[in-house]
Amino acid sequence: MAPPLEISIPTTILASPPGEKPFTLYNISLRLPLRTFVVQKRYSDFVTLNTSLTSAVSSPPPTTLPGKSWFKSTVNSEELTETRRQGLEAYLRAIAEGPDRRWRETSVWRGFLNLPSSSGSASSARGELVAARQRGGLGSQAGLVASDPQIWLDLHREMKGQLHDARLFLGKRDGAANAQVQYEAGANAKRCLVKASGLLGNLEEGLKIMLEGEKRGSEGKLGAGELRRRRDLLGSARVERDGLEKLAVSLAVKGQAGSNGSGNGGAAATQQDKNQLFGPNVSRPPGRVLGAPVPETDKTRELDNNGVLQLQKQLMQDQDLDVEELAKIVRRQKEMGLAIHGELELQNEMLKRVDADVDRVKGKIDVARKRTTKLS
Numbered sequence: 490m491a492p493p494l495e496i497s498i499p500t501t502i503l504a505s506p507p508g509e510k511p512f513t514l515y516n517i518s519l520r521l522p523l524r525t526f527v528v529q530k531r532y533s534d535f536v537t538l539n540t541s542l543t544s545a546v547s548s549p550p551p552t553t554l555p556g557k558s559w560f561k562s563t564v565n566s567e568e569l570t571e572t573r574r575q576g577l578e579a580y581l582r583a584i585a586e587g588p589d590r591r592w593r594e595t596s597v598w599r600g601f602l603n604l605p606s607s608s609g610s611a612s613s614a615r616g617e618l619v620a621a622r623q624r625g626g627l628g629s630q631a632g633l634v635a636s637d638p639q640i641w642l643d644l645h646r647e648m649k650g651q652l653h654d655a656r657l658f659l660g661k662r663d664g665a666a667n668a669q670v671q672y673e674a675g676a677n678a679k680r681c682l683v684k685a686s687g688l689l690g691n692l693e694e695g696l697k698i699m700l701e702g703e704k705r706g707s708e709g710k711l712g713a714g715e716l717r718r719r720r721d722l723l724g725s726a727r728v729e730r731d732g733l734e735k736l737a738v739s740l741a742v743k744g745q746a747g748s749n750g751s752g753n754g755g756a757a758a759t760q761q762d763k764n765q766l767f768g769p770n771v772s773r774p775p776g777r778v779l780g781a782p783v784p785e786t787d788k789t790r791e792l793d794n795n796g797v798l799q800l801q802k803q804l805m806q807d808q809d810l811d812v813e814e815l816a817k818i819v820r821r822q823k824e825m826g827l828a829i830h831g832e833l834e835l836q837n838e839m840l841k842r843v844d845a846d847v848d849r850v851k852g853k854i855d856v857a858r859k860r861t862t863k864l865s
Contacts, residue, residue: 552580675737
């Protein structure tokens with residue numbers, strides 16, 4: 490279960506846009522497992538959120554919003570600003586930490602706090618994809634569904650789960666003792682790979698639509714860096730899917746070769762075949778000798794030629810899987826580096842704002858000092 494969201498409103502600032510009345514912005518601090526960021530909202534945004542949550546859940550949130558004052562303004566009253574800040578913080582914490590999850594699982598809540606999509610929305614995304622299939626427009630309709638950035642992440646998470654299940658079923662098939670268990674595990678693995686392939690196609694179509702929107706400069710779309718990261722995720726998933734399909738084929742060939750070997754009595758390897766394959770057991774000088782025969786091991790001693798060939802293919806498949814795992818680790822390191830880079834940029838932007846506030850306060854102090862000098 491995911492850890493609860495840590496949310497607070499530690500500070501407020503006074504915003505004075507040109508040509509508009511000044512208003513108070515509340516700095517909402519959000520602490521996630523991998524990052525911390527700040528969202529700025531004004532009181533009218535909270536009123537809109539409360540109305541939307543009540544409409545979406547058909548019930549008001551557990552805590553009411555602090556009331557609106559008709560005689561005071563937060564611009565001129567620090568006491569009212571502090572009271573409202575505490576009330577809004579209690580309102581958000583009641584939704585984020587309360588036992589009732591209805592309000593915090595809505596898209597309105599996630600959109601208000603700029604949170605990623607929850608895992609529960611994966612079922613709705615699957616429902617939209619099923620509806621697209623029923624309408625007969627799997628290529629275009631499903632691509633439009635997957636073009637939503639949050640739904641895209643949900644579908645990618647489901648696709649990774651299908652690939653993981655396929656890997657588990659293939660491992661179960663490889664270690665099965667009877668044909669019935671092998672057949673069931675192979676069928677389940679094939680089913681998971683088919684689902685993963687369908688989701689991968691939908692994700693590729695959705696990413697293509699998002700790339701076209703980025704080229705047109707549409708609002709609300711992802712940046713170039715995030716689109717590049719998602720393209721890398723699809724490339725990694727495609728490599729993993731292809732590797733699992735090859736592994737499934739090799740296991741099927743291995744099982745078929747084993748059944749054929751047990752059905753006829755002349756398939757056992759003879760000593761002459763082994764000598765031709767491994768070469769005579771002669772002494773050779775120490776060190777590496779190119780082209781020298783490979784000595785026989787315990788794994789190959791009881792195998793025929795077909796079995797040795799299948800063993801070699803299996804070892805190569807295992808090496809490919811190890812390389813893929815290493816590539817995943819490198820990609821995760823890259824993603825962590827990108828996340829750290831983004832966090833540093835955010836911190837630099839906040840430091841710039843602090844510098845601007847310090848310069849503004851310094852200017853006010855200089856003006857006050859000049860006025861004090863004139864009075865004296």
